[in-house]
Amino acid sequence: MKDSVPRYKVRVTKDHLVFSAAHFITFNGNICERLHGHNWRVAAELTGPLDENGYVFDFIALRDQLQKTVDALDHRVLLPTQHAQIKVREEQDEVEATFENRRWVFPREDCILLPVANTTAELIAHWIGQQLMAVIRSDAASQIESIQIEVEENFGQWALCELPVTRT
Numbered sequence: 001m002k003d004s005v006p007r008y009k010v011r012v013t014k015d016h017l018v019f020s021a022a023h024f025i026t027f028n029g030n031i032c033e034r035l036h037g038h039n040w041r042v043a044a045e046l047t048g049p050l051d052e053n054g055y056v057f058d059f060i061a062l063r064d065q066l067q068k069t070v071d072a073l074d075h076r077v078l079l080p081t082q083h084a085q086i087k088v089r090e091e092q093d094e095v096e097a098t099f100e101n102r103r104w105v106f107p108r109e110d111c112i113l114l115p116v117a118n119t120t121a122e123l124i125a126h127w128i129g130q131q132l133m134a135v136i137r138s139d140a141a142s143q144i145e146s147i148q149i150e151v152e153e154n155f156g157q158w159a160l161c162e163l164p165v166t167r168t
């Protein structure tokens with residue numbers, strides 16, 4: 001029988017990897033939620049071979065990178081720029097969002113515009129994964145094979161997005 005090949009992962013989550021942010025999503029076609037907030041929790045898992053340190057990836061570097069992304073989302077209104085029905089328009093100091101006959105106006109600095117089709121936990125996880133992907137791809141020596149981001153929107157309600165790391 002062949003020896004089994006170990007597979008390694010690192011996973012990071014912390015009490016401070018949390019962001020408080022407002023959003024509203026649409027679902028079932030044209031139902032649009034009211035603006036409301038959550039304390040979103042984030043975790044990340046990376047899969048890959050061990051390096052010369054015996055690491056898949058340094059916990060500290062992963063933690064600090066996630067913290068930067070979490071901080072960019074904290075105390076913001078999350079707005080989708082690729083939504084079919086929610087139209088988001090940036091003005092100089094304000095952002096206007098419209099859905100059918102509803103309209104919201106926010107100070108520009110209070111918003112983060114995300115290139116997603118809906119600010120679901122799944123798509124926020126995907127966006128966070130893309131931020132981490134850019135950092136991992138910028139390291140030519142990295143052999144990370146996949147990134148998994150988990151986002152908890154409410155207690156015990158997690159969405160996961162797994163992104164294979166492709167290199168050109």
Ligand SMILES: Nc1nc2c(c(=O)[nH]1)N=C([C@H](O)[C@H](O)COP(=O)(O)OP(=O)(O)OP(=O)(O)O)CN2
Nearest residue numbers: 024025033036038119120121122153154155157159
């Ligand atoms: N798979 C997903 N399902 C749902 C998502 C999502 O992002 N992915 N999102 C929502 C809504 O945003 C909803 O507002 C979730 O909020 P939550 O507080 O959990 O729902 P409640 O309305 O039940 O609020 P309580 O405060 O807990 O009463 C729904 N589904």
